[in-house]
Every structure is written in C-alpha cells, then in structure tokens.
Amino acid sequence: xxxxxxxxxxxxxxxxxxxxxxxxxxxxxxxxxxxxxxxxxxxxxxxxxxxxxxxxxxxxxxxxxxxxxxxxxxxxxxxxxxxxxxxxxxxxxxxxxxxxxxxxxxxxxxxx
Numbered sequence: 001x002x003x004x005x006x007x008x009x010x011x012x013x014x015x016x017x018x019x020x021x022x023x024x025x026x027x028x029x030x031x032x033x034x035x036x037x038x039x040x041x042x043x044x045x046x047x048x049x050x051x052x053x054x055x056x057x058x059x060x061x062x063x064x065x066x067x068x069x070x071x072x073x074x075x076x077x078x079x080x081x082x083x084x085x086x087x088x089x090x091x092x093x094x095x096x097x098x099x100x101x102x103x104x105x106x107x108x109x110x111x112x
Contacts (some may be wrong), residue, residue, distance in 0.1 A: 038100035045096035068096050078103035
C-alpha cells in the first residue's frame with residue numbers, strides 16, 4: 001500500500017465521519033429549530049392520558065408523556081418531565097402552554 005492509497009482511505013473515512021456527525025447533530029437540533037419557529041400557545045386543557053416509554057440497555061431511560069384535550073376536542077400529546085408527570089393525573093384541568101411539540105407548562109385549576 002502506497003502513501004497515496006492511505007491518503008485516499010483517510011479521506012474517505014474523514015468524509016464518512018463528517019457525514020455521520022452531521023446526521024447525528026442534525027437529528028438533535030432539528031426538533032429544537034422546528035419548535036423555535038412555532039408560536040407559543042396557551043389554552044384551557046384537560047389531561048386525558050399519561051404514558052411512559054422506557055428505552056436503553058443495559059441502563060434505561062424513561063420518557064414521560066401526557067395527552068391533553070383542548071376545548072375544540074383536539075388532543076395534544078407532549079413529552080413532560082418526570083416531576084411534571086408526578087404532579088398531574090388524568091382528569092386534571094387547567095391552562096396548558098406549549099410550543100410546537102414542546103411542553104412549556106401546565107397550571108392546574110384548584111377546585112374549592
């Protein structure tokens with residue numbers, strides 16, 4: 001193998017590695033950029049469902065989701081933090097704030 005061949009192999013790995021890096025970074029940035037262009041919305045909503053998704057091996061990661069129903073009947077499923085998931089239950093009503101697919105907050109109505 002000559003030096004030209006090694007240079008060519010190195011160049012191919014460099015290009016391939018750059019493409020893989022762009023795909024990985026892009027997959028993380030795309031949802032953030034997509035949501036940033038969306039308006040922040042606030043509406044009355046009711047929690048109609050909660051679910052978890054467990055992924056990973058050997059260590060695991062739990063992702064929490066809540067489904068909210070808007071007054072129009074439209075349902076919006078959003079990823080929420082574990083602490084938020086622990087503070088809301090199905091049937092809770094309040095003011096939901098979200099941007100695109102990003103959960104921003106939920107202020108539960110206090111019934112007296």
